[in-house]
Amino acid sequence: MSQTDLDEPKPRLGRKRDHTRDPEILDAALEILAETGYDGMTIDMVATRAKAGKATLYRRWSSKAELVLDAVACLKAGEIDLDALPDTGTLRGDLVAMIKTPSMRDAERKLKIMAGIVSMIARSPEMATAAYAALVEPRASVNRVLFARAIERDEIPADSDVERLCTIGPAMAAYRVLMLGRPVDREFLEDTIDGVILPAAGVRPGAE
Amino acid sequence: MSQTDLDEPKPRLGRKRDHTRDPEILDAALEILAETGYDGMTIDMVATRAKAGKATLYRRWSSKAELVLDAVACLKAGEIDLDALPDTGTLRGDLVAMIKTPSMRDAERKLKIMAGIVSMIARSPEMATAAYAALVEPRASVNRVLFARAIERDEIPADSDVERLCTIGPAMAAYRVLMLGRPVDREFLEDTIDGVILPAAGVRPGAE
DNA sequence: CATATACGGAACTATTCAGTTCCGGATATG
DNA sequence: CATATCCGGAACTGAATAGTTCCGTATATG
Numbered sequence: 001m002s003q004t005d006l007d008e009p010k011p012r013l014g015r016k017r018d019h020t021r022d023p024e025i026l027d028a029a030l031e032i033l034a035e036t037g038y039d040g041m042t043i044d045m046v047a048t049r050a051k052a053g054k055a056t057l058y059r060r061w062s063s064k065a066e067l068v069l070d071a072v073a074c075l076k077a078g079e080i081d082l083d084a085l086p087d088t089g090t091l092r093g094d095l096v097a098m099i100k101t102p103s104m105r106d107a108e109r110k111l112k113i114m115a116g117i118v119s120m121i122a123r124s125p126e127m128a129t130a131a132y133a134a135l136v137e138p139r140a141s142v143n144r145v146l147f148a149r150a151i152e153r154d155e156i157p158a159d160s161d162v163e164r165l166c167t168i169g170p171a172m173a174a175y176r177v178l179m180l181g182r183p184v185d186r187e188f189l190e191d192t193i194d195g196v197i198l199p200a201a202g203v204r205p206g207a208e
Numbered sequence: 209m210s211q212t213d214l215d216e217p218k219p220r221l222g223r224k225r226d227h228t229r230d231p232e233i234l235d236a237a238l239e240i241l242a243e244t245g246y247d248g249m250t251i252d253m254v255a256t257r258a259k260a261g262k263a264t265l266y267r268r269w270s271s272k273a274e275l276v277l278d279a280v281a282c283l284k285a286g287e288i289d290l291d292a293l294p295d296t297g298t299l300r301g302d303l304v305a306m307i308k309t310p311s312m313r314d315a316e317r318k319l320k321i322m323a324g325i326v327s328m329i330a331r332s333p334e335m336a337t338a339a340y341a342a343l344v345e346p347r348a349s350v351n352r353v354l355f356a357r358a359i360e361r362d363e364i365p366a367d368s369d370v371e372r373l374c375t376i377g378p379a380m381a382a383y384r385v386l387m388l389g390r391p392v393d394r395e396f397l398e399d400t401i402d403g404v405i406l407p408a409a410g411v412r413p414g415a416e
Numbered sequence: 417c418a419t420a421t422a423c424g425g426a427a428c429t430a431t432t433c434a435g436t437t438c439c440g441g442a443t444a445t446g
Numbered sequence: 447c448a449t450a451t452c453c454g455g456a457a458c459t460g461a462a463t464a465g466t467t468c469c470g471t472a473t474a475t476g
Contacts, residue, residue: 136388179322191372250464
């Protein structure tokens with residue numbers, strides 16, 4: 001979705017290309033979204049932050065809603081290669097390795113973006129779909145791989161409810177940021193792994 | 209906060225009382241909040257829903273923000289008596305008994321109200337405080353009592369991180385409703401108790 | 417029955433902001 | 447150097463809505 005559309009056989013004369021500013025604009029939109037939420041955000045704010053004109057935004061997106069939808073959808077772009085995940089040999093090792101990953105690093109930002117659009121999700125199915133695909137599903141699929149490996153390794157029971165296990169981490173992190181207003185730091189994440197996720201997975205406390 | 213202020217020594221002549229309509233209005237505000245979120249909600253909507261005039265609302269609250277703040281704060285009113293919680297003799301029994309409680313019944317409504325104000329929480333410390341006091345803390349304190357009993361009973365280790373255990377249930381429920389858009393039904397709650405909370409608390413699976 | 421009081425409802429004002437239009441300037445192409 | 451194309455910016459329009467004012471009515475009190 002979005003980005004410099006590479007159709008148009010011959011852009012003959014003129015300036016550089018089409019819509020070169022898209023990334024900056026979408027990024028500005030995400031920043032404002034995280035800071036003030038969907039309703040608090042104005043098109044002027046986004047334009048100013050991206051050092052663009054409001055007209056430029058409307059040349060590319062037909063409405064505020066579409067801009068935000070596109071911005072959220074583009075978060076999915078930097079998706080993780082599921083085949084290149086850390087493989088340490090233990091479930092705990094894999095989970096701990098994940099929290100040092102850059103995609104985890106900006107977890108807090110993503111959660112704030114989520115906070116900015118939750119109220120919209122109930123009203124707009126498109127937004128619900130986009131948010132799910134960009135913010136919820138990628139995280140779950142990473143975890144799915146990790147737990148699947150642990151099952152192959154006989155580290156956890158083969159009949160584990162992987163879907164449930166996958167949601168524990170995201171749920172605890174989201175609650176921490178959105179409801180408690182506390183940071184998702186390394187200590188919290190490790191405590192959650194050792195104190196909640198691994199016990200729920202059936203890994204014995206001492207069994208490293 | 210709010211409700212019929214009972215000062216004024218002698219309301220001599222006139223109608224019945226002061227601000228009799230407060231409860232209906234606050235309730236209407238909460239309904240609209242849950243349905244459309246803070247920004248989607250208009251004062252006219254609330255007035256209409258409560259069959260009141262807009263002027264009546266502004267006679268009592270000086271702004272939309274104060275009305276919502278008061279409405280959220282009043283949720284705390286129907287707080288639970290911590291000494292009258294179900295006491296079944298086991299942690300699992302207590303937790304399961306809690307999900308049949310009326311205060312748990314409207315958990316989903318409360319979560320939707322929360323969704324309606326999350327984006328505000330970041331912008332307004334007052335709202336953050338009110339939401340915490342009305343929606344987060346009451347639930348946590350119920351759980352605290354249950355886990356404290358389990359420790360007294362030697363059912364779970366005395367050095368358990370009760371604060372962490374208290375947040376698991378609310379976190380899983382919030383994620384379920386707000387992010388996944390799925391219902392918090394009895395099955396989900398029981399699965400969460402058996403599959404996440406009890407293992408995290410260190411209760412052995414079979415040990416009923 | 418008389419009256420002070422609060423309420424419901426409608427009409428009004430002011431502001432904010434989504435979306436539009438227009439123009440001067442930058443820039444790559446030929 | 448000429449020109450087609452896109453961009454930034456500012457000015458504008460229109461709709462929605464927060465907040466205000468006013469009035470007719472219902473009602474409890476005396």
